[in-house]
Amino acid sequence: MSIDGVVSAARVVLGGPGLPIFRAAGLPPLPRDAPQPVELRPPPDQKRLTELRKWLDSEVRRYRSPGHSRFVALIGVVLDTRTRAGELVAQRIDHLAEDFSRLHVIRSPQHGTGTGTPVTSEDAALSPLSQAAMKKWLSARAELTESLQGSASALWVSLAHNHAGTAGSDGHHTPRRAGMPLQQRGLIRSYNTSRLPYGLAHLLPPKLEQLRRAAPAS
Template identity: 40%
Template sequence: MTESVAGHVRWVEGTLRRALEREDFRNRYGKSMRDLLGPGATALCEMTDNGELRAKELKTPPKGVTASQRRRASILRRFAAAAGVPSGALSYPKPTPKPTMPGWARSELHNRLQDEVDRKPSAPGRARLLVVLGVVLDTAARSGELCTIGIVDLAPDLSWVKIIRNPQAIGSPLHITEVWPLSPITQAALVNWLPIRGRLIEDLEGGASALLVVLHGNRAFHRAGAYKKGMPLKVRGLIDSYRAHVQELKAEVTNRGESGWELPQGLEQLRRGVEERRSTYDSDRRAGARTAQWDPAVVLNPLLPEEEEKKKTATAFAKAAQAVTAFHQAREAAGGDETDPQVLKARRTLRETTRLAWARSGHATTLKLLRQAGLSDDDLAAAGYNELLLDALERS
């Protein structure tokens, strides 16, 4: 059971407890698990549909079919299956997804993002939002996938990112890792964010590995406990902060007299808008149109034969080691002239092979490989390693 599902179980358990505190419900359905999870589950669904049994007294009227109703019914069915009794949980139709954004807005999004990144915002919330926008536009990552991205998941030159895909309704712990190229806009957003992130994690004890971190501490106690700034950003915090910072950004753009910034209010709407754009690319490609490729650069699938994956990794390591040797030879032949075409070509090859070696392993293994091949720490920039990333890796 994932942490998310465990949270849903505790949530539904609380609802059941509040229902059983009512004498009429307890007398009617509290005598057996068959009663509680059969007709009792039906009554529970109807009560919650009417806005009853809320943990907090809310004045807002109950909505139509929501994701919460579907989730509650799903957990009730899990309870019944575990107890070996028939489930009385209601079945709800899947709600209509919220609209994403018009096609023209999707086309304008990268241009608008470029303008904001070029401003190099110093406000932590804005800098983090631009990283989120860039990564979603490049990879269509879900909110949960964004929160699992760590410093180690960024390529040496920040041009790729590893995304551990975790689609909904997949209970297996084995997930495919996709390595996606990042646009120059997103790379620039990362360069701006990493120093800000470094200041946020200064007061943390121990390592700090998350890419997206909390901006402000929270002294209030809740189920997950209090947290401090610099700690990893959770899914709920990401969703709420996205909504707040998008509103702030739209207001600021409007005050500047600009128009056309049609960002969706929800992060999931943005992701689905990116997927719609991807579907359009695929349709055009099948029809013979020459469109940009939108695919991961590397896919690490745990379901593939282990020997096949090991062979690919060994080949990537061998090419990186050979590139280090070729780089030193080109330097020596050029007499130390770093602008020599052969040195530039060797540097480019070294950068590409280093990035591929990282994609199939990680930074610790790749750095060890480069040093064993004879590349000094002073030459890590030639292999593409960004100094900001190296600082963040050392801190983590």
């Protein structure tokens, strides 16, 4: 077949100028793939959430490491406030009430207006469990940010030198030190890597967003 013949055949298959040939033969046009809706993964049921809260209640009474304190506090906050990962990393230390009873949340839905302006904000109530967890996390956080000389304002901070940071004029990267603002990717990675070590694969879903959607709406 000549090149012109190949092009003509391609047009017929793709539904271009050759489409009338299908109609002349009494054939329907080739179907086009319709966009498929995104299927959300199911959140944990209430039984699993009850077991998870029991685990949190037992874990908040002990101290294993700064990472453990941060993980317990994060789970408690998500269950109480339905906060997204991006909203968590945007929180500052002054968003937490002095008595730990409430946490200011700036809602930024994933499919918002596209303007970058937060849709709503609220002071969400924290349960006694989350309040206790936050007190332990703030104690660990104070040690992590001690070398920053009071310049740290992020509520959730990194635990150790983690990634390459920003490249200097010589092209070399300076690692980000402990106590720096936790990034969204780091928060999600921390959630994913903590499920197995703490024996929670049967209670915590693979995605943090699934856990958020399982929490009751206020």
